[in-house]
Amino acid sequence: MAHFPIAGLIVFPLLGALVSLALSKRWRTVMSFILITALLLNNVSLLFQFYGQGTFNEAMGNWSAPLGIELRVDGLALIFSLMSALVASVCALYACVYLSATQLKLFWPFFWFLWAALNSIWLSSDLFNLYVGLELLSLAAVGLVALSRDATSLAAALRYLFAALLGSIGYLLGVALLYATYGTLSLPELSQHFSLTLSSAVALGFMCIGLLMKTAVFPMHSWLPPAHGGALTPVSALLSALVIKASFYIVLRLWTELSLEIASASAGMLMGILGSAAILWGGWMALNQTHLKLVIAYSTLAQVGYFMLIFPLLSPVDAHASHLAFQGGVLMLLAHALAKAGMFLAAGNLLFCSGQKDLKSLAGLSRYRPLNIFAFGLAGVSIMGLPPSGGFNGKWLLIQSAMLQSQWVWVAVIIMGSLLSAAYIFRVFSYTYREVEGGDSFKQPAAVLEWTALSLSVLSILLGLASMLVLDLLPISAVVAQ
């Protein structure tokens, strides 16, 4: 059976970005959906190829590294590529109904650049290509934030841009130091020569700070809530579900491939402390917001904290516990992508109904749009971590790993974080059940908008039932083999 080349995952979206700039409004949408279909097929084809032969590489244009660009498909990359394809295509469907014609016209080029950048980050195994991917991703994301064109979102976009640029420079500085020390930029080669010295520690420190800034890890998070909360709804969903995952993915790659858990236990501990602070602070802030989208944006902040708990739980001695932590973390990333995108889309519909941003305006909506509230609730189940959702399985694996290693602090943090998230989600619910005095006048969203939101939320629950299918793609060797 012939397969799509890996390069399709990057070439198709780049083609979309360039060609859509030249087309008229209607043709941009038509071409985009043709390309989305091609990309979905490409992803499925890669999945089959992966089942057939396992991890594989491709040198683009037959130029091999170091001057050429080498792409690598392994289990982790494949999972993330499938995740972004799924979320991005549903968001695109939502966007083409939700956005006005002028907004949609500008949305497509940015959307395609975003997708190209995401795929190039998932597939690169070279530190410098990762940098180019990161920058392209930031620029596209900033452009999308500025799409709503009012002063507030423009300020959010500028703040986001400066944070993202600082983050990229920090990362690049680290890459420069690593290259000076080891003379290579490819991750597999680096992992063979790597040892923790002063210069490599400084380099990795710069890289991690830069990347964590772009992931909005506490305390470098202040740019995130206005940017994610203020953007147009499909954009918020894309940013929260996919964009922050990209920089985190690079940290995860660095950590596991260079086996940093062996080199330094205190670094992992530090990451865990930052993550715990993010979980508690994000949850608390979400509980105190008056605008619906800000509640969800702060919830993203808290969820990023759970991903950070992977690092202290990767243990050099207990291979089984490490593997559980790695699986749990990846599952949390996936579940968050699906649930948060579904939640933002559902929230966007609710705000569309009432025409206002604050929670009080939700009163009476649970009777008027039960399907939409249901979509919001299902996503909430996964965010809170109730069974049988993907979020539950992820947290469960993390807790198991922590208990195996008797690291009770993280168990306590995970449970407290779940209680906080239950509180802020039920708080939103309680507003929707209030009755309004006098008549209400809600606008009705199109059916597509409600069904797209529901589909993502349902997927986040289904992920809980099909977790093993996904986790089987992960290489056991990623963590355990050393």
Next chain:
Amino acid sequence: MSSYLIFAYGGVGLCGIGVFGFILHSHLLRRLIAFNLLGSGTFLILVGLSQSGRGQPDYIPQALVLTGIVVAVAATALALVLIRRWAALTKHATLPEDQGPS
């Protein structure tokens, strides 16, 4: 000290000025210039540090820096568009949190 190291130290100096400017200034254009200094400093470090002690010039960092410059130009252009739009909308050249009580 080899001549390459001079470039690296120069890069470190530029980075320092850049960080300083980024923190000190609230004017958006000055911040953008500070970012550009930071970027140029990083490129100098990338080229300078990796050349030292290997005899002949290393072509890979040069290729990387070329790509990096292109990326930096694109980022600067986007920032300029946003800043202009912000200035046109609000008649301010700083972000709200830096403007102080008015």
